[in-house]
Amino acid sequence: MKVYLTMAESTAKPRSAKPRAAKAAPASEARARFSAAVDEAKAGAAALTADARGRATAYAGDARARSEDWAAEAKTKASEIAAEAKTKAGELATEGKNKASDALEGLSRVVDDNASTIDEKLGQKYGDYARNASRSLSNTATSLHNKSVEDLGDDAREYVRQNPGKSLGIAVVAGYLISRLFRR
Numbered sequence: 001m002k003v004y005l006t007m008a009e010s011t012a013k014p015r016s017a018k019p020r021a022a023k024a025a026p027a028s029e030a031r032a033r034f035s036a037a038v039d040e041a042k043a044g045a046a047a048l049t050a051d052a053r054g055r056a057t058a059y060a061g062d063a064r065a066r067s068e069d070w071a072a073e074a075k076t077k078a079s080e081i082a083a084e085a086k087t088k089a090g091e092l093a094t095e096g097k098n099k100a101s102d103a104l105e106g107l108s109r110v111v112d113d114n115a116s117t118i119d120e121k122l123g124q125k126y127g128d129y130a131r132n133a134s135r136s137l138s139n140t141a142t143s144l145h146n147k148s149v150e151d152l153g154d155d156a157r158e159y160v161r162q163n164p165g166k167s168l169g170i171a172v173v174a175g176y177l178i179s180r181l182f183r184r
Helices: 002-122 124-146 149-162 164-183
Strands: none
């Protein structure tokens, strides 16, 4: 029996010693693998972060370039529209100036034609007033016709500088009359 016990003892010791060593080795190996997996995950996350930042920077650059292109395009369009509006306004101002000149000339002719009737009904003195008014209207029409729109604008600015009170009064009356015209 002694042999059996010896065998049992000899077999028992190595069995109990082996599982402890076997358990310790897999635990440290598992820790090492877990640490390696965590490190790999951290590296992957860092790579994804770097990739995301790179893409975000690229998208931001694209967006900035597109917005600059759109802004330049809008600026160009605005310039073109402003140039067209300026041209159209100049044409309309010239047309209005010519119509006003023609209207003053026509009024001058009407007053001059009626001066003889005024002579007969009211007297020579009032007929002369009518003729003077007719000449003044004709001179104003000729002056208006000969001046450019820019010159007329300069004259208007100069008048406003010299007579601010009268200019304000004229503006108020003109605004009132225009509002009455458009109210109907």
